Amino acid sequence: MNPKQAPQPNTLDGLPASHHKVQASHLSRLAYIYIRQSTAKQVRHNQESQRYQRQLSERAQALGWPAERVRIIDSDLAQSAKDSVERSGFQRLVAEVSLGHVGIVFAYEVSRLARNNSDWYQLLDLAAVFDTLLADSDGLYHPRLYNDRLLLGLKGNMSEAELHLLRQRLEAGRLSQVKRGVYRQRLPTGLLRQADGQVVKDPDVQVRQALELIFRQFEQLGSCRQVRRYFRREKLLIPRRQTTSLQAGALHWRVASDAAINDILHNPAYAGAFVYGRSQLEPSKRRPGQPASGRVKKAMAEWQYVQPDRYPAYISWAQYLKNQETLTRNAMRFEENKQQAQGAPRAGAALLQGLVTCGGCGHRLQVRYKGKHRYACHGLTRTVDIGSCLSLPGPSIDKVVIQAFFEALQPAQLDALEAILAAQGRERQQLEQQWQARLQGATYQVHLAERQYNAVDPDNRLVAAALEQRWELALRQQREVQVDYESFQHQASTRQVAPELRRQFQTISKTLPELWPQLSHVQQKELLRSLIEQVILKRLSPDQVEVKIVWISGHYSLLLARPPILCQAKMSGREQFLTRLKQLWQEGLSDEQIAGCLSKEGFRSARSEQVVPLTVQRIRLKQGWYMALARSRNALEIDGLFTVRGLAAHIGVEQTWVYQRIYRGVIDPELVQRHPQGQVYLIQKDPAMLEKLRHCLPKNFIPGEVL
Numbered sequence: 001m002n003p004k005q006a007p008q009p010n011t012l013d014g015l016p017a018s019h020h021k022v023q024a025s026h027l028s029r030l031a032y033i034y035i036r037q038s039t040a041k042q043v044r045h046n047q048e049s050q051r052y053q054r055q056l057s058e059r060a061q062a063l064g065w066p067a068e069r070v071r072i073i074d075s076d077l078a079q080s081a082k083d084s085v086e087r088s089g090f091q092r093l094v095a096e097v098s099l100g101h102v103g104i105v106f107a108y109e110v111s112r113l114a115r116n117n118s119d120w121y122q123l124l125d126l127a128a129v130f131d132t133l134l135a136d137s138d139g140l141y142h143p144r145l146y147n148d149r150l151l152l153g154l155k156g157n158m159s160e161a162e163l164h165l166l167r168q169r170l171e172a173g174r175l176s177q178v179k180r181g182v183y184r185q186r187l188p189t190g191l192l193r194q195a196d197g198q199v200v201k202d203p204d205v206q207v208r209q210a211l212e213l214i215f216r217q218f219e220q221l222g223s224c225r226q227v228r229r230y231f232r233r234e235k236l237l238i239p240r241r242q243t244t245s246l247q248a249g250a251l252h253w254r255v256a257s258d259a260a261i262n263d264i265l266h267n268p269a270y271a272g273a274f275v276y277g278r279s280q281l282e283p284s285k286r287r288p289g290q291p292a293s294g295r296v297k298k299a300m301a302e303w304q305y306v307q308p309d310r311y312p313a314y315i316s317w318a319q320y321l322k323n324q325e326t327l328t329r330n331a332m333r334f335e336e337n338k339q340q341a342q343g344a345p346r347a348g349a350a351l352l353q354g355l356v357t358c359g360g361c362g363h364r365l366q367v368r369y370k371g372k373h374r375y376a377c378h379g380l381t382r383t384v385d386i387g388s389c390l391s392l393p394g395p396s397i398d399k400v401v402i403q404a405f406f407e408a409l410q411p412a413q414l415d416a417l418e419a420i421l422a423a424q425g426r427e428r429q430q431l432e433q434q435w436q437a438r439l440q441g442a443t444y445q446v447h448l449a450e451r452q453y454n455a456v457d458p459d460n461r462l463v464a465a466a467l468e469q470r471w472e473l474a475l476r477q478q479r480e481v482q483v484d485y486e487s488f489q490h491q492a493s494t495r496q497v498a499p500e501l502r503r504q505f506q507t508i509s510k511t512l513p514e515l516w517p518q519l520s521h522v523q524q525k526e527l528l529r530s531l532i533e534q535v536i537l538k539r540l541s542p543d544q545v546e547v548k549i550v551w552i553s554g555h556y557s558l559l560l561a562r563p564p565i566l567c568q569a570k571m572s573g574r575e576q577f578l579t580r581l582k583q584l585w586q587e588g589l590s591d592e593q594i595a596g597c598l599s600k601e602g603f604r605s606a607r608s609e610q611v612v613p614l615t616v617q618r619i620r621l622k623q624g625w626y627m628a629l630a631r632s633r634n635a636l637e638i639d640g641l642f643t644v645r646g647l648a649a650h651i652g653v654e655q656t657w658v659y660q661r662i663y664r665g666v667i668d669p670e671l672v673q674r675h676p677q678g679q680v681y682l683i684q685k686d687p688a689m690l691e692k693l694r695h696c697l698p699k700n701f702i703p704g705e706v707l
Contacts, residue, residue: 021142022063022104026133029103031060032093033072036112040078049108050077056106059135063104080115090119097126104133104140110152111159120156124149178276178305185274188267189241189251191311199311204251206437207239208314213430214238214264215315215323220423222326224261231256234431235484237438238264265327268306271320272313277304300324349373351398351524352535359538359546360389367394375537390537392545396563396609400547401528401535404557406513408531435485442478449474541572564607568615577603581619591616641673641682651693661693 035053037043043050060070076089090113096102105127107113114120127134128143134152135141141148177183187193190202190211201208213236217227231238237253238260254260268275279295280302308317315323350373356365358377365375373394449471456464516524536548545561571577580601584594591613598611605615636646644662648655661667662681671684683689 019063019140021133021140025131026103027064029069030096030101031063031065031070031104031106032096032102033057033060033070033106034076034089034093034113035072035074036076036087036089037078038080043078053108053112056108056135060104060106063140065104090114094123094126097123097130097132100130102130102132104135106135109136109138109159110155111162114156114159115163116160117156120159121153124152124156175276175305183276185269185276186243187311188264188269189239190314191269201312201314202239202241204239206434206441207251209430209434209437210236210239211264211270211314213434214261215270215319216427216430218261218265218323218326219319223330224258224265224327227261228256228258231261234488236431236434262327265323268320269311270314271317272309272311273317273320274307274310275303275305277302280304349521350375350394351521351528352394352401353525355529355532356397356535356537358389359536359548363389365390365537390539392537392539393563397535397537397545397547397561400559400561401532401549402516404549404559405528405531408551431488435488439478439481439485442474442481445474446471446478542567543571562604562609566607568605568619571604578619578623581616582623585620591620638680638682641684644681644683647683651690651697653697661696666693666696 033054033056035050037046037050054072054074057067057070057072061067073089073093075092076087079087079089093102093105097105105113105123110120113123124134124143126132128149131144133140133142136155141152143149143152174183182197184193184197187199190207191199192202193199214227214231217230218224221227221230232255236256238256240252240254240260242248242250242252264270268278277298279297281295348367348369350367350369352375353367354364356375357363358365361377363377365377368374368376368391374391375394375397376391377389449467453464453467453471456467458464519527531551532549534550536550538546538548540546540560543562543565545563547559547561549557549559551557565571568574577598580598580603581594584597589597594616595611595613598616603611605611608615635643636649637643642650644655644658648658651658658667659681662672662683667683667689668686671686671689673682674680
């Protein structure tokens with residue numbers, strides 16, 4: 001054999017250069033070297049691993065690939081292999097394999113390619129279809145061969161299991177630190193960890209006062225949004241200490257936002273509690289391309305570990321629980337009413353606009369103006385296409401609510417007002433401290449910038465220019481704070497109640513009903529909303545509506561409204577009404593007297609709050625209950641005595657003829673008397689008198705003939 005043609009035993013990792021699995025079809029395509037390290041720390045400090053992975057290009061050349069046909073993919077450095085979403089290099093490799101451009105793929109070990117079986121088997125299937133070899137530090141594999149695929153599958157499973165075990169050990173170690181109380185949790189603004197590990201409150205007085213003010217205002221106002229409005233109205237800022245980036249540890253002052261205040265109120269560290277597991281990973285919530293997604297905030301009952309009294313507290317644990325209850329209630333109320341907001345009070349006559357809710361379906365009632373205003377529910381009409389739940393006349397409902405509002409003002413004496421004024425005075429003092437601390441901090445920044453500018457070498461113009469700009473910025477911020485502080489000082493301060501004003505306040509509950517008609521509808525609505533949170537209406541009967549007034553304190557009052565209806569027959573208590581009307585009729589009272597008595601006793605007409613005489617007359621005539629005068633005039637006999645009509649019919653003459661005989665004395669006056677109620681003439685049935693009257697008739701008189 002020619003020595004020049006003798007095979008060279010060039011081997012690497014125990015594999016000869018002329019490995020039998022490498023065919024000409026493989027060598028005609030590219031060889032890819034996939035390089036990956038999991039973290040940026042490994043990339044910076046573990047250079048040897050990266051160097052060894054790059055040396056795989058020499059192995060590719062030993063197997064027959066020219067250097068110019070070897071490609072290195074290193075774009076996935078500092079990327080985990082738990083999924084392929086963030087690994088652009090792996091996605092590029094899979095794409096090249098699926099296009100048939102790759103003859104072999106090199107990796108230091110299988111875990112460098114993928115740590116989960118879904119990505120791993122995707123690459124294996126593509127490699128088997130397009131005849132691509134795989135190689136690692138242990139050997140060279142052909143995915144089309146059963147034994148090689150079996151071995152590669154085992155390696156993939158072991159790689160995934162290894163990642164699981166690593167996570168499990170890390171989590172177990174973390175939980176062990178949590179239980180021992182040595183786990184270093186990220187602290188919120190207002191708490192600092194010293195070098196010895198002890199946690200203390202922020203030494204900056206302004207930071208502590210701002211946080212304490214947030215908790216006090218939330219306790220008084222009961223809403224994140226109201227606290228945010230308060231801070232913006234008073235032009236106060238919220239502290240935030242930077243925890244990441246190059247500015248870690250720096251303190252920034254930000255404009256108040258709902259999210260920032262909400263985070264502060266929800267954080268249990270301010271109550272002195274160490275909590276682990278407030279948010280936990282939910283794989284189904286993860287979004288591709290967002291590694292930090294998928295974490296879901298858990299309810300307090302699902303927190304993994306809670307240890308109170310670990311940190312210095314800004315509020316007590318009991319107050320924290322109370323705040324969480326308020327926040328939860330606010331969130332539930334928002335979800336229920338996000339499509340049913342009260343809205344701004346308008347100039348319409350419907351005083352409960354935005355407050356009334358249907359007691360049947362829970363939807364907000366709408367106002368309809370057609371003549372007098374009405375409250376109507378169309379919630380189910382919009383959702384399930386059925387009829388309206390309610391349509392109620394507004395004035396009768398408004399009257400009941402206004403009366404309840406006046407009664408609610410009765411217990412509000414001057415002591416409560418003075419307590420509010422005292423609280424406002426304390427609040428102003430706290431704001432004064434906040435402003436002074438803020439002005440002091442701005443002044444310190446000016447002095448600091450001035451000292452830094454004066455200390456710099458004048459010849460170093462670049463540094464001097466930058467420090468001069470910083471000084472000017474500090475001066476501008478100081479002026480802005482000074483202007484805002486002066487504006488705050490010019491605001492009206494809390495004053496004590498003068499004796500004369502005290503007497504006026506003591507009679508406010510009496511004077512407000514008198515002043516009420518003079519107020520505009522907008523003012524009346526604002527007054528009602530100051531005490532009333534919601535009014536729930538529920539129809540009990542055609543003429544009775546249950547009015548549930550929910551006050552801002554959470555308590556409620558149950559009242560009854562009697563709106564007008566069209567039909568008197570549908571009035572509740574109709575039988576009692578008819579019985580009482582009949583009793584009054586039998587006593588001989590007139591329609592006006594009956595209507596007055598019924599109104600005093602609490603009865604009413606269908607369309608009026610009082611019983612009107614016309615209603616009494618219509619019911620009486622329909623029932624056949626005639627008044628005494630009409631009954632006596634139409635009767636022929638009363639109590640065995642003739643009426644004028646009865647005597648005229650008995651004789652066969654007209655009534656005027658009988659009246660004339662009474663007036664002339666032909667009929668003995670002793671036989672004639674007056675009815676006590678109807679005042680009609682009653683005539684005794686005396687035979688002599690009847691005979692005498694017949695003799696007064698003409699001889700040829702025919703009964704019924706006009707005399």
